[in-house]
Amino acid sequence: ATARAAWNDLAAGSAVTIITRSGDVLSEYVLRGGSGAKRSRLELVADRDAAKHRLEEVTSLIDRAKFELAEQRGRLQVAKEQSSRALTALRQFDSQLAAQTEKINRVRVQVEAAQAEADRLERGLALATDAVSDAAAQADKARQELETASSRPRPILDVAARDGVLAELEAARENEIEARLQVETTRERVRAQQARAEQLKRQMEADRVAAEEAARRAVIRRRQVASAQRVLEALPAVLDSVDRSVSQARLELAARESERAAQNEELAELRRSENALRERLTAIGESVHGLEMQVYEKKLHLSTLLERAGEELGLVEDVLVAEYGPEQPVPVDTPADAIPPTRVSPDVSAVEGENGAEEAESGSDLSDAPEIRESEGAARVPAGIKFVRAEQEARLAKAERKLAQLGRVNPLALEEFAALEQRHKFLTEQLTDLTSTRKDLLTIIEEIDEKMQDIFASAFEDTRTAFNQVFPILFPGGTGSIHLTDSENLLTTGIEVTVKPAGKKIERLSLLSGGERSLAAVALLIAIFKARPSPFYIMDEVEAALDDANLGRLLTIFEDLRESSQLIIITHQKRTMEIADALYGVSMRADGISAVVGQRVKQEQAS
Known part of the structure; x- marks a missing residue:
């Protein structure tokens, strides 16, 4: 308003440019609005950059918090794994310790048994040694008696006593052979007992070494158990520390996330404001550009009209404004035969650039202006109305709408209408044919569905009857039946088989044995075979x-x-x-x- 008031006061000057405190720029052909008390684009860009920098800082803080949280979680996981490994090792050590204890007990029992066996063998060896000594003494005695008997002169024996002596000799030889055999047998037993005693000593030594090794391992296991126990005692404190660190990291992460959300919202709001300002700036720039183009077109159109008026009518701008300006009355609408040559206002033509052709025609009609002025007294309209720009613009817009409603003349409209009518008729016939075909197909489908239902119902009844006959043969004393899961809709129903063998309360096939399931399936198949051979x-x-x-x-x-x-x-x-x-x-x-x-x-x- 201030700029317009100042412009009215300075309208007489030329090449004047007015700039208000609010930033409005007003010149002869340009009107540009300022930013007023709002923030400038530089401030908005600076705020956006600051918000972006703050967002990057918050993002880095959140990333660091996430990294620390991941580290704490990793430490917690490692601690849990160490704890589980320690518990597993402790359990394994307990099981191994129990196994070693049991093994030591078995070895101890074996050592005691071996010691007892060695004592028994030593006693047997002593007895065998005594027996060998006795046998050797008897053998020496027998040998001496033999030598004594050999050194004696042979008595003169009669024939009658020879048989008895031979018998005694044979008996003595047999006794000697038996004694020798007993001595050899005793020696073999002594050697066997000695070998077994050596073997038992070696086994006892090996068992003693094994027991010492088991004791050494037990000591090592006890030390490992003590170490694991210390780890377990220190583990709760570590876990508590890790939990506190994780909780603190989660709190910091939540705080950073909330800050990040707030920064994101603020950044989004700034971006929306920036986009709105950009859109507004673009719209204003386009509006200014459009206004400049319109002003340029108006100037160009005005110069063209002035040139035509000067060339065709010999009138200059001042004469045209004086005779056909807005101060002159505008004739009212009258019948076409009573309308004199129409005067067109340059101001009206300057408002709408697209009406240049009509303005040019009006300018050409003014070529006979002298004759018109000579006959104005007889042909002029008696009275006119005052020029009002809004009313004349509305009148022009109404005339343009009527002209647009008439549209362009299409010489091929009849041929196109005939082709479209023929196409419409063809499509209508095709639609009717498709509708009737669809109706016939639906009727056929219904008939087929009814036939399928009748056939299925009959086959199912026959199968159920045959199943009731076959099932008692395969399951004596049992009960079985088949029924539909959805008897109202035979096209989508299923068949459920219920089997209850004799002495059982089971009815579901999945709970039967393999043979019973096979037999139930065979019963159903045989029933189908009998129903439809x-x-x-x-x-x-x-x-x-x-x-x-x-x-x-x-x-x-x-x-x-x-x-x-x-x-x-x-x-x-x-x-x-x-x-x-x-x-x-x-x-x-x-x-x-x-x-x-x-x-x-x-x-x-x-x-």
């Missing part, structure tokens, strides 16, 4: 998990099933092979090639 069936080791009793029941089912169908069974059970009409086996020949061997067990009966 087939010319032949192929079964692969269905009785592999069955015992003899259940196998016999299954073979009864096979006998019943073979009356209406052909069975091909892959089996390793001998009883299953015994009821077969033909056997086919695969064997490997000597050259490593497999060969099929067939054997018909029963002759086919004539039909």
